[in-house]
Amino acid sequence: MVNFKLYENFIESIAVVLSKALTNDEREKIAKNFQSFNERLRQLSSDNLKRIKQEAEIKRPYCKHKLTCTQSCIRSFLKSFCTTYILKYALGFIPTLMTGKIFRNPRLILLLGGRDTTQLSLFLSSFTFLYKVLLCSLRRIFVSNDWKISFIAGLVASTSLAIDRNDTRRLMIALYLSTRNLHFISRHLWRIHVEPRWDPNDDSQNEVKEEKTKPKYLISSPRIPGEVRKYGEEINPFSFEFSSKIPKSLETKDSKKVETVVTTRKLDNKIDIIRKFVRKCAAVSLMMISSGQIAYGFVLHPETLNSSYFSFLLLHGNFKKKEPLRAKNYLNAWTNVITNIATNNLSPLYNEYKIPPELKEFKENLGMTKSGMLMCSLQHGNHYYCSGGALSIFKSEILRAVALYAPLNFFMTVVFKIDKFVKDPKNTLLIVTKSILRSTLFLASYVTVAFSSVCYFRRIFGGDKIWMYYVNGFLAGSTVLLEAPGRRLELALYCFPRALESFFNCGVKKGWFRNIKNGELIYFGLSMATMMTLYQHDPESIHDGYR
Structure with missing residues (x-):
């Protein structure tokens, strides 16, 4: 309402100024035109509010974006295109500026933003647009967020690579993202199949973990000569055993908390050491x-x-x-x-x-x-x-x-x-x-x-x-x-x-x-389909810089 009042006051001020230089008939015609224009704006505003209300009523239980699906897709296309175009232009412009080539040949200013830059920008923006359109549409049709939806959306959207006519760059994009995808898959397998083996909350392994990580309480116990440990290590008959079990008389709630913290901390350190070793190797x-x-x-x-x-x-x-x-x-x-x-x-x-x-x-x-x-x-x-x-x-x-x-x-x-x-x-x-x-x-x-x-x-x-x-x-x-x-x-x-x-x-x-001619489209499509599936269902598997 405030905006409409300001608008009406603005119209009235213009009318007052014009009234000093116009005849009565001219004033009436202008007034009628302003009134019809004002009514048209009100009608458009009303229609827009109705459309927004109708779109808000559409159920989108699996879409995480705040905007409507249409707005999100269009905005992603424009954002990707502009960002890629500016970065590609800057990466070409800065070296030519530093080497002085741009002063010797000013036409480079236009050439740097020509067909090559436009094709690369159009490829990335089209991929983003197609992926989001398909993802939102399939979610709405099947009322599901199954991994197959992400896979299909990524696979179809990957065909946008054909927009880029630079064969060398297209091949390198496909190869680079395919190798990156192998990296993300290995991270996913590590998270799903390796880390749970050392999970301190896994009840099936609690006994083994607690035996290895509980605080040791000094308890003397006699030894039988030649006795062999559970893991095959022979025990010195003159040694003392340090029991890993806390006597019930000493067991308290605080001691249990200490055991849990120590267990978790040691297991986390173990996982970190193994992860660093595997990463380095x-x-x-x-x-x-x-x-x-x-x-x-x-x-x-x-x-x-x-x-x-x-x-x-x-x-x-x-x-x-x-x-x-x-x-x-x-x-x-x-x-x-x-x-x-x-x-x-x-x-x-x-x-x-x-x-x-x-x-x-x-x-x-x-x-x-x-x-x-x-x-x-x-x-x-x-x-x-x-x-x-x-x-x-x-x-x-x-x-x-x-x-x-x-x-x-x-x-x-x-x-x-x-x-x-x-x-x-x-x-x-x-x-x-x-x-x-x-x-x-x-x-x-x-x-x-x-x-x-x-x-x-x-x-x-x-x-x-x-x-x-x-x-x-x-x-x-x-x-x-x-x-x-x-x-x-x-x-x-x-x-x-x-x-x-x-x-x-x-x-x-x-x-x-x-x-095979254009064979890079095949493995690029499979790689992007897998990558986008991981992005939707296990984003932690993907490196932060790519999310």
Whole structure:
């Protein structure tokens, strides 16, 4: 009512002003138009109230959103589209601004927000919209919140991936979310099948748990020589037994509470220790397996890797530093020489008078080394000792790693931790600096181990073998232990999709697998269906950042 009164007063004030300059007939026409306009607004308001009332009467027992289903779906579409578009544009705009490309080519301002950015935004917003529409509709039709509803909604909504016409990005999205889904499934299985085994509230195991965790009361009891414990441990006949049972004369309510607290606390600690151990082993193992395939694919089958990731490896593998304009050809020379040595078609020893045809255009990189191996002379020809070559790689990679991690960490701090930075800039900068140094040490060690370990394998086995380029990746992957514990699994899950892509492409090349056009839609659909089912029925299984 207050809004209508203000509106009427506003209309009256306009009428008073206009009355000074209009005739009586003109005033009457304007008054009639205002009255009809006012009646129309009242009618629209009344119809809107009736519609809202009718929608409120519709039963939605399983929908958790506060808005109506229609409003929630439309709002999610617009929010997802705008958020994705802004983030994608910002991620492209900031590097071009920092490098100065945008000043040399102002058209980039428009190109960054063009078709590619629009397609990615439309894919994510369409997925969200379709999923919510199907979820709400199926809940209303079947009056249920069964897991099958979430599964079907996620499966159908995943077809929106076809909107993105960037094949490389579409494949990486499908692979990344599929590997993430495996992570969430393992968390779900852990929560459902492993943790309950140590649940202190489980009556079936209370006796065993209480025997292990109750406070010990010193009670002397005689021993029979040679007596054996329940678990097979022999007892010293001269020892005393510490009974885990509280005598009834000493038993009180407080003592029972203490036993329960101690039991729960010890069991929680046990679960935490096992969880941390499994998490650490899983992260390191996954990183080692992924790195093995990536190292093998990069050196012997470089065409099996994603083009952008392949370019990243050329940079950090020191190839672009040695041959800025011919880095890819330089790596192809490596591939040909290693393959010929492994198949005994080429001598593994270096002879400056018999340079293989593949290396003639790169003979300036060759040099005599202590090992006398051809690949050592190609890999670090300017260093006589393999250790000198390893140290050179380490030093050059430190500079590249700092250039990679410093802007990334500062950008993430400004975007996601700006409040902490404003409140305590000194400690925040210290934490960021430590993170940069730790990540730099990891990446430099990773690259150094990957290349230098092969030098020692050559000296031991007398030349290059194919398996060496798996093992060096395994060893390099173990350097993830230098990273912060919270980042190890993230790095492993980042590398795993690249390794899967390389492995599959190697299999297609060797005739093991068959390439199916748009096949990523199949496993992306199954992954999203499973993930959205977990999101609805066991959200704790999904990492906080994805919820």
